[in-house]
Amino acid sequence: MSSTEIDRQWTTRLRRRAARRLPPEKMLPDTQPAYVASWIYVFGVTTLSALAVVILSGFILALKGPQWWHVSGIGHFVNSLHLWSVEIFFFAMVIHLWGKFFMAAWRGGRSLTWVTGVVTFLTSIATAFTGYVSQTNFDSQWISTQAKDGINSTGAGSFFNVLNFGQMLMWHIVLLPLVAVILTGLHVLMVRAKGVVPPFEEKVEAR
Amino acid sequence: MAGSLLAALVSLDGAGHYFHWHWIDISYANLTVIALMVVTFVAALFVPFPGRRSKKETK
Numbered sequence: 444m445s446s447t448e449i450d451r452q453w454t455t456r457l458r459r460r461a462a463r464r465l466p467p468e469k470m471l472p473d474t475q476p477a478y479v480a481s482w483i484y485v486f487g488v489t490t491l492s493a494l495a496v497v498i499l500s501g502f503i504l505a506l507k508g509p510q511w512w513h514v515s516g517i518g519h520f521v522n523s524l525h526l527w528s529v530e531i532f533f534f535a536m537v538i539h540l541w542g543k544f545f546m547a548a549w550r551g552g553r554s555l556t557w558v559t560g561v562v563t564f565l566t567s568i569a570t571a572f573t574g575y576v577s578q579t580n581f582d583s584q585w586i587s588t589q590a591k592d593g594i595n596s597t598g599a600g601s602f603f604n605v606l607n608f609g610q611m612l613m614w615h616i617v618l619l620p621l622v623a624v625i626l627t628g629l630h631v632l633m634v635r636a637k638g639v640v641p642p643f644e645e646k647v648e649a650r
Numbered sequence: 651m652a653g654s655l656l657a658a659l660v661s662l663d664g665a666g667h668y669f670h671w672h673w674i675d676i677s678y679a680n681l682t683v684i685a686l687m688v689v690t691f692v693a694a695l696f697v698p699f700p701g702r703r704s705k706k707e708t709k
Binding site for chain 2: 477480481482483485486530534537538541542
Protein backbone atom coordinates (compact mmCIF):
# COMPACT_ATOMS: atom_id res chain seq x y z
CA MET A 444 0.00 0.00 0.00
CA SER A 445 1.44 3.37 -1.00
CA SER A 446 1.89 6.17 1.54
CA THR A 447 -0.74 8.22 -0.35
CA GLU A 448 -3.28 5.42 0.13
CA ILE A 449 -2.39 5.17 3.83
CA ASP A 450 -2.82 8.93 4.19
CA ARG A 451 -6.33 8.70 2.70
CA GLN A 452 -7.54 5.98 5.11
CA TRP A 453 -10.16 7.23 7.56
CA THR A 454 -8.34 5.57 10.47
CA THR A 455 -5.14 7.46 9.61
CA ARG A 456 -6.96 10.77 9.23
CA LEU A 457 -8.92 10.27 12.47
CA ARG A 458 -5.80 9.30 14.44
CA ARG A 459 -3.84 12.29 13.20
CA ARG A 460 -6.71 14.65 13.88
CA ALA A 461 -7.19 13.27 17.40
CA ALA A 462 -3.46 13.47 18.12
CA ARG A 463 -3.39 17.07 16.85
CA ARG A 464 -6.42 18.17 18.90
CA LEU A 465 -5.60 16.16 22.02
CA PRO A 466 -1.87 15.47 22.39
CA PRO A 467 -0.97 13.40 25.52
CA GLU A 468 0.21 16.49 27.46
CA LYS A 469 -3.24 18.07 26.99
CA MET A 470 -5.15 14.83 27.63
CA LEU A 471 -3.39 14.21 30.98
CA PRO A 472 -1.72 17.50 31.94
CA ASP A 473 0.88 17.75 34.73
CA THR A 474 -0.11 21.24 35.82
CA GLN A 475 -2.98 23.69 35.53
CA PRO A 476 -2.86 27.51 35.22
CA ALA A 477 -2.48 29.46 38.49
CA TYR A 478 -6.06 30.81 38.29
CA VAL A 479 -7.44 27.26 38.68
CA ALA A 480 -6.31 27.36 42.35
CA SER A 481 -9.75 28.50 43.52
CA TRP A 482 -12.63 26.61 45.17
CA ILE A 483 -14.96 27.60 42.31
CA TYR A 484 -12.99 25.25 40.00
CA VAL A 485 -13.52 22.13 42.15
CA PHE A 486 -17.24 21.68 41.43
CA GLY A 487 -16.76 20.19 37.95
CA VAL A 488 -14.64 17.36 39.29
CA THR A 489 -16.98 17.00 42.31
CA THR A 490 -19.81 16.46 39.80
CA LEU A 491 -17.74 13.84 37.98
CA SER A 492 -16.89 12.04 41.24
CA ALA A 493 -20.56 12.01 42.28
CA LEU A 494 -21.49 10.68 38.82
CA ALA A 495 -19.04 7.79 39.31
CA VAL A 496 -20.76 6.86 42.61
CA VAL A 497 -24.19 7.22 40.95
CA ILE A 498 -23.17 4.81 38.16
CA LEU A 499 -21.49 2.29 40.50
CA SER A 500 -24.42 2.21 42.96
CA GLY A 501 -26.78 2.00 39.95
CA PHE A 502 -24.88 -1.08 38.70
CA ILE A 503 -25.47 -2.82 42.04
CA LEU A 504 -29.16 -1.83 42.06
CA ALA A 505 -29.50 -3.13 38.48
CA LEU A 506 -27.94 -6.46 39.52
CA LYS A 507 -30.44 -6.96 42.33
CA GLY A 508 -33.55 -5.46 40.72
CA PRO A 509 -35.82 -2.46 41.39
CA GLN A 510 -37.63 -4.01 44.40
CA TRP A 511 -34.49 -5.20 46.25
CA TRP A 512 -34.21 -2.10 48.43
CA HIS A 513 -37.69 -2.74 49.92
CA VAL A 514 -36.68 -6.08 51.44
CA SER A 515 -32.99 -5.78 52.29
CA GLY A 516 -31.01 -3.57 54.65
CA ILE A 517 -28.03 -3.61 52.27
CA GLY A 518 -30.41 -2.84 49.41
CA HIS A 519 -31.76 0.14 51.35
CA PHE A 520 -28.19 1.33 51.98
CA VAL A 521 -27.22 1.05 48.28
CA ASN A 522 -30.47 2.78 47.28
CA SER A 523 -29.70 5.62 49.71
CA LEU A 524 -26.13 5.79 48.36
CA HIS A 525 -27.63 6.15 44.87
CA LEU A 526 -30.05 8.89 45.99
CA TRP A 527 -27.52 10.93 47.98
CA SER A 528 -24.84 10.71 45.30
CA VAL A 529 -27.46 12.09 42.88
CA GLU A 530 -28.15 14.92 45.37
CA ILE A 531 -24.42 15.76 45.51
CA PHE A 532 -24.21 15.40 41.71
CA PHE A 533 -26.91 18.04 41.15
CA PHE A 534 -25.72 20.26 44.01
CA ALA A 535 -22.19 20.40 42.57
CA MET A 536 -23.38 20.62 38.95
CA VAL A 537 -25.59 23.65 39.65
CA ILE A 538 -22.72 25.50 41.40
CA HIS A 539 -20.42 24.50 38.50
CA LEU A 540 -23.04 25.92 36.10
CA TRP A 541 -23.35 29.20 38.06
CA GLY A 542 -19.57 29.55 38.20
CA LYS A 543 -19.13 28.92 34.48
CA PHE A 544 -22.05 31.20 33.59
CA PHE A 545 -20.55 34.17 35.45
CA MET A 546 -17.11 33.38 33.96
CA ALA A 547 -18.75 33.36 30.46
CA ALA A 548 -17.05 30.00 29.98
CA TRP A 549 -18.07 29.85 26.31
CA ARG A 550 -15.32 32.40 25.50
CA GLY A 551 -12.29 31.47 23.37
CA GLY A 552 -13.98 28.94 21.10
CA ARG A 553 -15.52 27.00 24.00
CA SER A 554 -19.15 27.31 22.87
CA LEU A 555 -19.51 23.55 22.25
CA THR A 556 -18.10 22.84 25.73
CA TRP A 557 -20.84 25.08 27.17
CA VAL A 558 -23.54 23.51 24.99
CA THR A 559 -22.57 19.92 25.87
CA GLY A 560 -22.67 20.96 29.56
CA VAL A 561 -26.17 22.43 29.20
CA VAL A 562 -27.47 19.37 27.31
CA THR A 563 -25.89 17.06 29.91
CA PHE A 564 -27.66 19.04 32.64
CA LEU A 565 -31.04 18.66 30.87
CA THR A 566 -30.40 14.94 30.23
CA SER A 567 -29.51 14.49 33.91
CA ILE A 568 -32.82 16.05 34.95
CA ALA A 569 -34.69 13.56 32.72
CA THR A 570 -32.56 10.71 34.13
CA ALA A 571 -33.34 11.76 37.70
CA PHE A 572 -37.05 12.10 36.88
CA THR A 573 -37.24 8.57 35.42
CA GLY A 574 -35.44 7.38 38.56
CA TYR A 575 -38.06 8.97 40.81
CA VAL A 576 -40.84 7.19 38.88
CA SER A 577 -38.95 3.85 39.14
CA GLN A 578 -38.86 3.71 42.94
CA THR A 579 -41.74 1.17 43.06
CA ASN A 580 -43.45 2.92 45.98
CA PHE A 581 -46.30 5.40 46.62
CA ASP A 582 -43.96 8.33 45.96
CA SER A 583 -43.26 7.09 42.42
CA GLN A 584 -47.00 6.50 41.85
CA TRP A 585 -47.76 10.07 42.95
CA ILE A 586 -44.97 11.60 40.84
CA SER A 587 -45.85 9.61 37.70
CA THR A 588 -49.59 10.32 37.87
CA GLN A 589 -48.94 14.05 38.39
CA ALA A 590 -46.29 14.17 35.65
CA LYS A 591 -48.55 12.27 33.24
CA ASP A 592 -51.05 15.15 33.13
CA GLY A 593 -48.38 17.79 32.66
CA ILE A 594 -46.50 15.83 29.97
CA ASN A 595 -49.68 14.87 28.10
CA SER A 596 -50.74 18.53 28.01
CA THR A 597 -47.56 19.27 26.02
CA GLY A 598 -48.23 16.48 23.51
CA ALA A 599 -45.01 14.65 24.47
CA GLY A 600 -47.18 11.92 26.00
CA SER A 601 -47.74 10.50 22.51
CA PHE A 602 -44.07 9.44 22.44
CA PHE A 603 -43.78 7.94 25.92
CA ASN A 604 -45.92 7.08 28.93
CA VAL A 605 -44.60 7.90 32.40
CA LEU A 606 -47.06 5.37 33.87
CA ASN A 607 -45.31 2.59 31.91
CA PHE A 608 -42.92 1.33 34.58
CA GLY A 609 -40.90 -0.91 32.22
CA GLN A 610 -40.39 1.90 29.73
CA MET A 611 -39.36 4.41 32.42
CA LEU A 612 -36.99 1.92 34.09
CA MET A 613 -35.29 1.16 30.75
CA TRP A 614 -34.97 4.87 30.02
CA HIS A 615 -33.51 5.37 33.51
CA ILE A 616 -30.95 2.55 33.45
CA VAL A 617 -30.04 2.35 29.74
CA LEU A 618 -30.89 5.21 27.37
CA LEU A 619 -30.56 8.36 29.48
CA PRO A 620 -27.44 7.35 31.48
CA LEU A 621 -25.76 6.34 28.21
CA VAL A 622 -26.47 9.78 26.72
CA ALA A 623 -25.43 11.55 29.96
CA VAL A 624 -22.14 9.61 30.22
CA ILE A 625 -21.26 10.08 26.51
CA LEU A 626 -22.00 13.82 26.73
CA THR A 627 -19.99 14.09 29.96
CA GLY A 628 -17.05 12.33 28.26
CA LEU A 629 -17.24 14.73 25.30
CA HIS A 630 -17.52 17.69 27.68
CA VAL A 631 -14.37 16.64 29.56
CA LEU A 632 -12.46 16.00 26.31
CA MET A 633 -13.42 19.50 25.10
CA VAL A 634 -12.20 21.02 28.38
CA ARG A 635 -8.92 19.11 27.90
CA ALA A 636 -8.60 20.27 24.28
CA LYS A 637 -9.36 23.95 24.90
CA GLY A 638 -8.12 24.24 28.50
CA VAL A 639 -9.94 25.72 31.49
CA VAL A 640 -11.46 29.11 30.66
CA PRO A 641 -9.26 31.95 32.01
CA PRO A 642 -10.75 34.68 34.22
CA PHE A 643 -11.69 38.05 32.76
CA GLU A 644 -8.65 40.24 32.42
CA GLU A 645 -8.19 42.71 35.24
CA LYS A 646 -8.48 46.35 34.26
CA VAL A 647 -5.08 48.00 34.64
CA GLU A 648 -5.17 51.74 35.27
CA ALA A 649 -2.83 53.79 33.09
CA ARG A 650 0.03 55.38 35.00
CA MET B 651 -28.08 6.60 67.50
CA ALA B 652 -26.88 9.59 65.46
CA GLY B 653 -29.55 8.80 62.87
CA SER B 654 -32.27 8.83 65.55
CA LEU B 655 -31.03 12.19 66.88
CA LEU B 656 -31.07 13.66 63.38
CA ALA B 657 -34.54 12.26 62.74
CA ALA B 658 -35.69 13.90 65.99
CA LEU B 659 -34.46 17.27 64.73
CA VAL B 660 -36.33 17.09 61.43
CA SER B 661 -39.51 15.03 61.45
CA LEU B 662 -40.03 13.45 58.06
CA ASP B 663 -43.37 11.87 59.03
CA GLY B 664 -46.51 13.41 57.61
CA ALA B 665 -47.01 16.02 54.92
CA GLY B 666 -44.14 18.33 53.95
CA HIS B 667 -44.02 21.99 54.92
CA TYR B 668 -44.28 24.58 52.19
CA PHE B 669 -43.24 28.21 51.83
CA HIS B 670 -45.89 30.34 50.12
CA TRP B 671 -45.26 33.86 48.81
CA HIS B 672 -47.46 35.19 45.99
CA TRP B 673 -46.99 32.70 43.12
CA ILE B 674 -43.95 31.07 44.77
CA ASP B 675 -44.77 27.70 46.34
CA ILE B 676 -41.76 25.63 47.40
CA SER B 677 -41.06 23.05 50.09
CA TYR B 678 -38.76 24.14 52.93
CA ALA B 679 -36.56 21.13 52.07
CA ASN B 680 -35.96 22.39 48.51
CA LEU B 681 -35.61 25.97 49.74
CA THR B 682 -32.93 24.85 52.22
CA VAL B 683 -30.98 23.04 49.48
CA ILE B 684 -31.11 26.16 47.23
CA ALA B 685 -29.94 28.36 50.14
CA LEU B 686 -27.07 25.93 50.83
CA MET B 687 -26.07 26.05 47.14
CA VAL B 688 -25.99 29.86 47.20
CA VAL B 689 -23.93 29.86 50.43
CA THR B 690 -21.51 27.28 48.98
CA PHE B 691 -21.20 29.28 45.73
CA VAL B 692 -20.37 32.51 47.58
CA ALA B 693 -17.95 30.67 49.91
CA ALA B 694 -16.22 29.12 46.88
CA LEU B 695 -15.58 32.62 45.52
CA PHE B 696 -14.14 34.11 48.71
CA VAL B 697 -12.61 31.32 50.83
CA PRO B 698 -8.84 31.18 50.08
CA PHE B 699 -7.69 28.04 48.30
CA PRO B 700 -4.98 26.12 50.23
CA GLY B 701 -1.50 26.68 48.85
CA ARG B 702 -2.48 29.60 46.63
CA ARG B 703 -0.13 32.53 46.82
CA SER B 704 -1.66 35.97 47.14
CA LYS B 705 -1.34 38.53 44.33
CA LYS B 706 1.12 40.59 46.44
CA GLU B 707 3.41 37.57 46.80
CA THR B 708 3.37 36.79 43.09
CA LYS B 709 4.30 40.36 42.10
